Amino acid sequence: MKEKISHLDWLESEAIHIMREVAGQCANPVLLFSGGKDSLCLLRIAEKAFRPGRFPFPLMHIDTGHNYPEVINFRDKKANELGERLIVASLEDSMQKGTIVLKQKDEPRNKYQSITLLEAIEEYEFDCCIGGARRDEEKARAKERIMSFRDEFGQWDPKNQRPELWNLYNAKVHKGENIRAFPISNWTEMDVWQYIEREKLDLPSIYFAHKRDIVRRGGAIVPITNVTPAKPDEKVENLTVRFRTVGDITCTAPVASEADTVEKIIMETASTVITERGETRLDDQVSEASMEQRKKEGYF
Amino acid sequence: MNDTNKNNTVLRFLTCGSVDDGKSTLIGRLLFDTKTILTDTLSQIEKSSKKRGMSAIDLSLITDGLQAEREQGITIDVAYRYFSTGTRKYIIADAPGHEQYTRNMVTAASTSQLAIILIDARKGILTQTKRHSYLTKLVGIKHIVIAVNKMDLIDYDESKYQSICDDYKIFASAIGLDQSGTNIQFIPMSALNGDMIVDRNNFINWYKGPTLLEVLESLDTREDIKESALRLPIQYVCRPRDSDNKELHDFRAFMGRIESGLLQINDKIKVLPSNQESTIKEIRIGDKILKKGIFEESVTVSLHDEIDVSRGDMLVHANDNLTATKGFTAKVCWLSETNLSPNRTYLVMHTSRTSKAKIASINSKVNINTLELEEAIDLKTNDIADVTFKLAQPLIVDKYADNRGTGAFIIIDESTFHTVGAGMIESID
Ligand SMILES: Nc1nc2c(ncn2[C@@H]2O[C@H](COP(=O)(O)OP(=O)(O)O)[C@@H](O)[C@H]2O)c(=O)[nH]1
């Protein structure tokens, strides 16, 4: 009797295994939850890994304060439904403490997330953060371990990573050091959408096609919000769009799309010609190595 | 070919070969020809290629990801890449070819089911080729593709290709590759031009075998789950005592990933190392109640009897004669820059159990160039040696040749917590 499980089952099983290793090896882990699609997959995996028990970790959102309200409402509703504890660590608090100093009032805040994250890690004494990063997102991530070691400053050292063999994950750390665990490292954007479809996962509404005021700026579609107003000379259009990722408002752009169901998004993803980050993350295009730089500084 | 087929299976493979044999180009080509590379990535690569004064797109830039590598133009660590076809999802591990990176190759190979070994058609079999073949065998990979690359540079000459294949066959039987049940496929190709990767080429019409993609697509990765013994290492015990739901007050379930074999409802099982027996009451993944669980599935099981099970224990069938051991001999690949100190205590991490361990003896070292055994007193980075361990706690192990999941372990430095070695069990005390 020869058998092999399907690719989605395999990816799910690998992710469950990784989460259980975190639970088995780490004293005080946390799951980073943004309300975005990748972290929603993580929550479903956590249910499969630990129910009928409770999750052996709280959820934590690093809140830039620049959010779409749909996503924040969804985040709170989801944590409630699951009956799990949600910690919100906000950049506003770090700004009040003076640990984050903005150069301009409405500048993109993604790069400051690592400061608030590291402060939360220290405050709660987390020894492991579970995140939803995928290796197919970006070149630097393609080389990151599934259990990725960070020193006391949260830094990633790409040249000094722990070798990772078979499915043996070394999550041992000293006090102050930290592991970032990425259970869906081996998933692609397509895998994520197929999983969402199969598991019938609910998503924040902005992932689906909707009407929105936008301007076109240097090839990207920029949504018009209170923190990203149109410049005087720009023409505001009302376009049907959807988001492929959700993050800080100032650096997440939607794509023109009529896809209003998961099925249609999968069809679109199958025929798409631009990578997720290239199209919608306004902050990675700056330099070829920008993600690697931010990871070294303690970004997820 | 970014498919939407949900019934794909996963195939993991690695590429190996000497520096400049064309590994990165081959992977770039596979991704390019299966339409996995998207336009913005391509335009970035085009920019980079131009910056370095190249006229055509350099496909190897797709995989050479890190800043340092882009500057030096070499691959310095294992990178993972993904593509998918109508049949499969592929995970590629790109392992660099420098001598000092033996450990990266072992790392990449540890999760792979197939290895592509590149040979530069102009150079034929080199010491590196032999080394990589040996490592492939060591790590238990059962499928090898010998990719004779850069055929365009030898005018697609069939007789030169044949003599490389013949040389390799002689070498393969010398190291016992042919007896280990390994299946070897030879393919002439040009990664640069894309010949015999996805598409065929008229200059090589003397070659009647499959293209590289055809080999990958048709490989049988299924496991005979009835033939192999059940191994279910327990990772986590679920006791929802504090739940509001009173029915769950006495509920206990055991969670882990099936490393091999088949588990069915009502199966008689025993827990190692305690040897207590029970029968399987329920198997589930999330809400889904299953009649059976098979290898590679992460399951939650409950038992008919209340017996003590904790993380690190292993469920096997009751009639299995596997027992726990406090010593074994293994082939070890040393990964750390710091030499092994024979007098120190290390941690051995095996499935979901970790034990302190002492080195009883270093029996011999493999000379990776001649593949002969030599006397050894120490272990340095990239050394491969035969080492006997004494364990503080018993581990439940199989020979690596019988079971990759329960025959493998990593060695952790007790003070730095670095992963310093990788081991494959050869004999059990
Ligand atoms: N003529 C020719 N050149 C090739 C072929 N494959 C790779 N190359 C070239 O060989 C060099 C090294 O290739 P690369 O993929 O970086 O090798 P790696 O070090 O094994 O990753 C590059 O200049 C490639 O363009 C081939 O099939 N034919």
Ligand SMILES: [Mg+2]
């Ligand atoms: Mg390379």
